[in-house]
Amino acid sequence: MRPPVIEAIKIENYRALQDVEIKKLKPFTVLIGPNGSGKSTLFDVFAFMETAFSLGVRSAWDQRGGLRQLHSRGKDGPIAIQISYREQPKANLLTYRIEINEERGRPVVSREWLRWTAGAAQGRPRHILDFQNGSGYVVDESTGKKSQESLDGPDRLAVNALGQFKSHPRVAALRRFISGWYLSYLSVAEERKSPTAGPQERLSQSGDNISNVLQYLKENYPERLTSVMAALREAVPTLEHVDYETSPDGRLVLFIKDSPFTESVLASNASDGTLKLLSYLTLLHDPDPAPFIGIEEPENHLYNSVLPGLAQQCRLSSGHSQVLVTTHSHEFVNSCKSDEVIALYRGADGYSRVIRPNSLPLVSDMLEHGALLGSLWQENYFDELPEPKTPVIEVSRP
Template identity: 45%
Template sequence: MPFIEQIIIKNYKLLQNVTLTDLQPINVVLGPNGTGKSTLFDVFGFLAECLQSNVRKALESRGRFHEVRSRNSDGPISFTIKYREADYVNRLNSTPITYHISIDEKNGRPYVSHEYLHWRRGKQYGSPYKFLDIKNGEGMVITGENPEEGDERHSIKMDSPDILAIKSLGQLAEHPRVASLRRFIEGWFLSYFIPDKARQIPESGVAEHLSRTGDNLANVVQYLSEEHPDTFEQVLARVADRIPGLQTINSERTVDGRLVLQFKDGPFRDPFLAKHVSDGTLKMFAYLILLYDPTPPPLLCVEEPENGLHPRLLSILAEEFRAHARGGTEGIGTQVFVSSHSPYFIDALKPEELWIMSRNEKGYSTIIRADKISHIPEFIAEGASLGNLWYEGYFGRGNG
């Protein structure tokens, strides 16, 4: 799966000028409320919505251009993503590709002012070679799997200034690199799991993937138990190992065609319904369902998974996320982004996996990786834990 190495964000709400570089398979964001953690995650959602619909609709759902562009700032909203079409382990054997999009406004209407794709000649070094370059709706694209090797250059003009070029061109077989990026962004998944949503009784029918809120959990259980029983048994074994006494979980069809989740506890003869299960049990089960998806998303964002979970489960959950990000048993890794406020979750991380967010004197977000903060690597080498260092104030303004 593609792997993001760097993200540069400019003029997006609190993220007036933020760069995350040398990203890892798992990246956890820590910081006080109001420092921009949710905004950072919303960048992924915003770009996916721009691709699924258009720039105007994605902005309208967030208050329009003037509410999204960083306050007291000029110039366009822009995002630059450097990625490779290979997983973390094999990334250095692939060519780095950069995607850039700038969004501006004219006469009250947002438009894509610049969009391009380029890669470097050679796997590590060399000058950039643009094979997609669109300014104000007009530009060029070069066809083929290897655009440098004699493929054709075409002039293009977009029908609408608020539609991404990768949306239109990514549907065509002659633009495989563009299509790969389109599929990559379309597959990004943001999890906002809500236990009460998972307790609802949905209509009968299978669902291959968990929804953002988890309201189709029973449908996914039905799908996995019928189509991927070995995977489902793995999930049940992991849950039973994490939640003492929990024996089995099933989805039963009611007479009116709906699905009910039933949990069987070891000491009791009869199973009980999801409405009687703790938030923590439901969340651990749902996250494991998500992580053991037979066709996982290429990028996964999870906000504050620690809510409702017992502290002793948090280091275990962090290890589950890390194993999944590095490929797990199937060798298919999903790059993971997590926000957290829990020292127990943070304790399970390596310094290079932890990002600290704060706000500067102008009110904008800043972000730095923990291993780049003075003395943090030395403290860790001496046996200190990241959670304790956070509580003791060693992360500067990112404490809170």
């Protein structure tokens, strides 16, 4: 059974994303756009939500500098993030919204609600949970009765608190869903480290435990490790195998062997691209994958010829995880479908706007005639600014 899939996201007053709504998100979605267009900001919205659910709103808020650094310049109203998702492909639509203000330097969840949209014959959307400033109600889904509740403080999330009770299964499912997201911030320097030995199930955000995860796969899911290595050898034909050894001081030391040579080399001496690709493939072949995976600019340290294969690996993984990728690479985009790509550009007002390449008739026509999606982006076919209106000048008659 696959995890929920986000179908739409709406963001208000979050840095350059002053009023952005993206509908019809795919299980595999690729964000593109020039520097400063808002790609990384949109990526950070998902990271903010994951941190807020895992470590608390205050932690997510403080890590980003609070209201002064987060709020859209010169705009009023709270920072708001709203996601619409389905727990299963044909299930009813669920929408979760959180609004955050700041009081005396502390974040305040001014509004938080979870709404269930039933079928058309069952009437209007119904709120499962609705809180303002730490107080509100939640519906017992087995009986339909509302109960009034108060949280410890206005910076707490009602979903986190109430999602621990069996009487609120949809609230609990949302809590598990968002707190389980994985946002990748892989670092080659971290990947070269030799961690303390011991199997670990999930790759860390920095990738510093890649050896531990390989140990876990080798001991518990050898067929997954075989798949990772097969995909890695396909991308790096000279690579023969990757293995690890336990040092006398109890640390895992990663070794990489190229086929022309008889001896392996330490991971600290291997290429940046090989280590980065190994981490991505290990992440995408996780036997118990995160429900949502975010990867920012995977092209860094990777050769262009590797990117189409990585795009295909991301698409295959989207069968069991929703995968979001930001990229500057035209080669990566060439391997994407037009409805998988979302382009962000800054408007004349300085805020981000969304363009869907598959909604542009000229782009669709050129793709039908053999053009490549990334090449069209490179030639600026996606950046279609609306035509300025011709001013009407009234001339007074004598």
